[in-house]
Amino acid sequence: MGLNDINAHVPQIRPHYQRRDRALFFMVSRRPILELSCEDVPLYESIDGRKTVGELEEMHPGSCDRLLRWRDASIIELIPPVIPPAYPHLVVIEPHMDDAVLSAGGRLLLLKGRWRITILSVVKWTNFTSYLSLKRNFLDVREITELRLRESALMARLLGAEHRCLDWTDAPLRFWPAERWSLATIEKFNEVPQAFMKLFPDPKEVLLLGEQLMQEVSILAPDELWIPMGLSDHVDHRTTRSACLLMLAKASSRFSGVPVAMYEDVPYSDLQGHVTQLRSALASTGTRLVRATEDITDVFEEKLRLVSLYASQFKLSFMEPILREIAEREGGGAGKLAEAYYRFQGRGSLPFESQLSRDWAGLALLQKGMRALLAKKAEWRRLTLMALPSTHLVRWGVNRWSLLFAFPNADLHFYVSDNMAWETDEGGNERLRLDFVQGRWRGWIATMWREFFHFHTPTIVLWQGAYGSGLQGKHRKFINALAKLINGLIKLVLPFRHVLIAKTLADFCGVLNEQLEEEQGHSE
Secondary structure (H helix, E strand, C coil), rough: CCCCCCCEEEEEEECCCCCCEEEEECCCCHHHHHECCCCCCHHHHHCCCCCHHHHHHCCCCCHHHHHHHHHHCCCCECCCCCCCCCCCCCEEEEEECCCCHHHHHHHHHCCCCCCCCEEEEEEEECCCCCCCCCCCCCCCCCHHHHHHHHHHHHHHHCCCCEEEEEECCCCHHHHHHHCCCCCCHHHHHHCCHHHEEECCCCCHHHHHHHHHHHHHHHHHHHCCEEEECCCEHHHHHHHHHHHHHHHHHHCCCCCCCEEEECCCCCCCCCCCCHHHHHHHHHHHCCCCEEEEECCHHHHHHHHHHHHHHHCCCCCHHHHHHHHHHHHHHHHEEEEEEEEEEEEEEEECCCCCHHHHHHHHHHHHHHHHHHHHHCCCCCCCEEEEEECCCCCCCCCHHHHHHHHHHCCCCCCEEEEEHHHHHCCCCCCCCCCCEEECCCCHHHHHHHHHHHHHCCCCCCEEEECCCCCCCCCCCCHHHHHHHHHHHHHHHHHHHHCCCCEECCHHHHHHHHHHHHHHHHHHHCCC
């Protein structure tokens, strides 16, 4: 980009920088990134996101050179004069404010100036930044949310697009409210991040989000719609995906003429087993996904620039190799880079959430055992649950009521590893006894020995390796074999009873609620 090319561009300071006197600081860092000269300060103060480079040059002769240096240093962006047409109109739904650019940024850049583009984020309120992994006490939800919104607004301006946002709260804050976060919570987040994010979606949240998306998308009236596949175990991605599918199923006539495409959530798009499962599950209900790729070689560097705007979340030096590897794989070699997507053919109903999970093989076995358990739900007088140290009890308050409702005549005995006490602060009740197991495996051996003599007591065991899907690739066979061995040992140690094994309480209750819903549907 030369001096003669940028006169009509509008400089805008990246939202992460704060100026104190003549020093620039990145977010809450105490180490200055750049020291402005006395001549730089008036120019820097004049950058307001409205004045063009040409106007600033008139005010501060010689400013073009400095603006280009600041752009090269990723301190400012130079926004091109893009005027998008009124139509055709593309709407892209993303779970978080960065997912669309990470997953489909190249394809969006190819449409810049040719289509009207609206990026609709689901999650607004958040306390997540890269400082969490550094265990820094930077948790102000309002400040961080405002920063994320400014990142997305700047991204949209560079793309010639509009950014809109629903009013949803990030998963870690839905599970653990903002007022309860502290340095101790940050420690827990880094120890067990899956306890804050890797959950089975709540069907009530899927229904509510589906209704909100239908209202918003109907107003936007897109000519084309892109939605996430919901790859990985992140509950926000899964909930957004399922809410989009529910919206399309419920309003099939309203969106019948709108082409729909799914994008692979990056950086989770290497989970090809999950992609295969999703395509199979949707095909079973009448929706065929047709895979395609688009060459983004010419805009890949520009995509990286857009991705780098989300500097509150990650460093580009970390994300670039991942994006390049995925793009090279999709490009098929010879220096070609591409992004994958899937076109909808047909519009079916929404499958059960368990069928859309990458753990479907394990959940299918759980589902089979669940049917046998529920066949006698009114007969059970005692039910035991053992939460081994590797699992978590997210949504304890909601899920325990699901169990109490499903087994109305049973007393529930929960044995929980003592490292999960912080997740069960609401405790038990008159029908639910909660015991914390200490001493790690010694404590669990003693617990299982006590339970050994409670024959004909349905027992639920929660442990992270339940489905053998913890690792991919060359380790998968080993993990599957190990999971089968441990599952077999658990059933051997707990004889003469129904034994059901799941990764988490959320998984178990998710499948439980699906089976209860299916029973109710059959009875109506």
